[in-house]
Amino acid sequence: MIKKFDKKDEESGSGSNPFQHLEKSAVLQEARIFNETPINPRRCLHILTKIIYLLNQGEHFGTTEATEAFFAMTRLFQSNDQTLRRMCYLTIKEMANISEDVIIVTSSLTKDMTGKEDVYRGPAIRALCRITDTTMLQAIERYMKQAIVDKVPSVSSSALVSSLHMVKMSYDVVKRWVNEAQEAASSDNIMVQYHALGLLYHLRKNDRLAVTKMLNKFTKSGLKSPFAYCMLIRIASKLLEETEGGHDSPLFDFIESCLRNKHEMVVYEAASAIVHMPNCTARELAPAVSVLQLFCSSPKAALRYAAVRTLNKVAMKHPSAVTACNLDLENLITDSNRSIATLAITTLLKTGSESSVDRLMKQISSFVSEISDEFKVVVVQAISALCQKYPRKHSVMMNFLSNMLRDDGGFEYKRAIVDCIISIIEENPESKETGLAHLCEFIEDCEHTVLATKILHLLGKEGPRTPSPSKYIRFIFNRVVLESEAVRAAAVSALAKFGAQNDDLLPSVLVLMQRCMMDSDDEVRDRATFYMNVLQQKQKALNAAYIFNGLSVSVPGLEKSLHQYTLEPSEKPFDMKTVPLATAVITEQKTEIAPVATSKLPEKLAPSRQDIYQEQLAAIPEFQGLGPLFKSSEPVQLTEAETEYVVRCIKHTFSNHMVFQFDCTNTLNDQLLQKVVVQMEPSEAYEVARYVPAPSLPYSQPGSCYSLVRLPDDDPTAVSCTFSCTMKYLVRDCDPNTGEPDDDGYDDEYVLEDLEVTVADHIQKVLKPNFGAAWEEVGDEFEKEETFALSSVRTLEEAVSNIVSFLGMQPCERSDKVPENKNSHVLFLAGVFRGGHDVLLRARLALADGVTMQVTVRSSEETAVDVILASVG
């Protein structure tokens, strides 16, 4: 009989799906039988399954129809069929956000939750908490507390997990269940233990002392659940990181002891935690590395993957610690799981010697087409790191990269390759020509506009300075003929740079420009016309200002200023100098080699930090009329990290004023501070004009107060000053638990560390891509030159970094990198002085006994030159 039916199945097509052609309307029609008496459990069950299936497929249910079905469903609570009831709970959870008035089932669920049937209780709790809000939660609070400590594990687990979900919504209510959760944590059931630990941690994570106590308790008592152990390890390592506890702390011992746990999951978690700890020594890493080494030969792919992924991370910081595993890693490079093989090879690339590089590269190129883009990016990053380590290998790498560039791949992958090639070009001048050639070839057939424009920009910057710039012109002009508007415009800009730099190419460039002026796109035409006219003038200063070095203002700032200007019509022309400058992007060395979630980062143009400050300050009425914000400093700590009050200061410089923003945090939970002001005593002719107090500073909520200081008008060269600071406030003692303050308070004060204003606060970094051109543009009207002897400095690198950090100017032309084995060096710095005057500095350094430095400063205004020379001296 059964066989016969199976056959029928086959006939109707083995791929048939009973839910395939479900129609939402038909199913909802069927749902009417929910109202029939007696209830037919089997049919109702089938219909509920269909509804859940449809919801799961992403079918959209309107509010009315969902509510109708939901109300019909509530009738099914009359049936005692177990599966049907369980499906009702599922339906409630699925429809909680779609249907209206879901709270109608509260009483039914409460009944099931407290009833005799244990099978219903857990799921009923979870369904109930899904539809409950803060106000209703208080009504069922009593039941929840009972359920948490219930002796049936599934009930207790359900209650704990549901509480955890509700912490986000009603922290204050759930907080009261700590004692019950504490009791549940000592349960014999492993899952209850795990869930209780998780809930306790979430409730206490802001209270470091309580977390420490909890850890002590559980690490001593010992847990049974491997999940709970993993959780404990994570909590312990987080606490270690926060307290910067040494590795002799009991917490570290606990994590290390977990390396000997019988569950692989726990062992791996512990090893991973140790590896991720900052400043771990090779000796402390050794036990973790050896368990990972064992995992490398596991038959389980997931375990091998986990091990090699973690070893890869270790190799980034401590390549020598991983060398012991080289043999095991060698075995993995042919692993059938290509992710594992790739990670093994990239790890070996980091730990292996220079001689093994060629062999590994050959191995990886044999299957690079099979691995996913994410791992290709990992490979590229490994190569990038390798190039820094073994600069001599750049020709092998460059070849490999250009091959990868020709393969298919997504944007992230191509971008990683292009970035890698660009960084090789920057590091090794001798690879520049080959690198540019590969990139030229790539843009011939490149679908990614962003990459094409990026490469064109690079060509414009680097190409004119190569021995034979003319060969790049063809590649660039091809883009003008073939590509989309954005790429064409970028190509025109690049062309202009060739024309401006190379006099012999100028006539040909002008001819090409002429053609671009006939382009169909506005932007391309505009650029071509503009460059054409600039180039025809044949003036170096014009070329420098308009072709090599673009605008250095912040774009949102410019937009805001222009908008402001159009609102208030005036006779005066718009002054570019009033626009806040773009904060120069600090090029950080990328260290992220592991496959991190790069793809999920939104690529939005976030307003810069300074734009945010500008907004904040503009909102304070006392600071109206100060003009545009010129520069905001990095925060300076004015207290130790672990004191009663933590204060840090950010210095905002305006054209004639400075605003000091004090971010204060009160770490005493029994005090409420009011009318907080930081009083400042200047050492020089600075004048404190106004204080803006922070009205109230409750426990652990940061607040800001401000001081406005007028800069001395009569002596513009007085740029440095020391302020002694005292925080003054009214203290009101309060109850640590409720935060309820006493009625009266008393005045008190707290001495902070001194705050210094230096020349760097008056200068904003500006990157001039072509320093030579900018130097000519400013001219020698206010040029001054002086020679200094830096007797205390021993190396050129030290001298360069000292000068850069002292003046707070932007190094140009990569002149902050001193080539090895040289006795002299030239440093180029660029910046803008308060008030909007360009300042350029050229320092010639020579190494003898100490370092001798000849400084030449140029600026469009004399004061700036004097200030810099005075402060250097």
Place this chain on the structure above:
Amino acid sequence: MDSAALEPSLYTVKAIFILDNDGNRLLAKYYDTGLYPSMKEQRSFEKNVFNKTHKADNEIAFLEGMTIVYKSSIDIFFYVVGSAQENELMLMAVLNCLFDSLSQILRKNVERRCLLDNMDGVFLVVDEIIDGGVILESDPQQVVEKVNYRAGSEQAFGFVLLDYITGNMEGQADENPLSEQSVAQHITEKLALTTTVLQSAKEQIKWSILK
């Protein structure tokens, strides 16, 4: 950096899904609302994962910044998704629990047709293993006990018949409306049949014990 993402939390699982051998969704649950909020993004993620994983049974993959552990059985694929920093073995524990529980409920017939016939049981199993991204239970035996789903061939078989009838009814509702009575009649027949099958099963067990 990435180590910061290891914030201690019970929210381990980002998503769980079951696909058929054409990459179509049979069941999918996304627990992190920030991750693939729209159905379109979810489908394209599933498609991408399926394309990258269905050829080789490699157990683990890393795609779109997620760690994905997977397993296949005949014509269905099970996936558990976690963040890049998640302990891979925890995800494996979830995957194994899901697979073993379903395997018990479906009496080792872990294949598409049988899974679809017992979809209600499958929903309940997933609900017992993960609750909003938190691992609720990892022991398949416990899961099966809690779900207490008496499925298997007889019931599935009953469903087939019911489907057969109702399917017919849906298809040709206009021309050949089947009376409610005849459906009920079919069901009674079916139930009688089920009892006989149960009876014979009991007999068999009895004999196997006696032997």
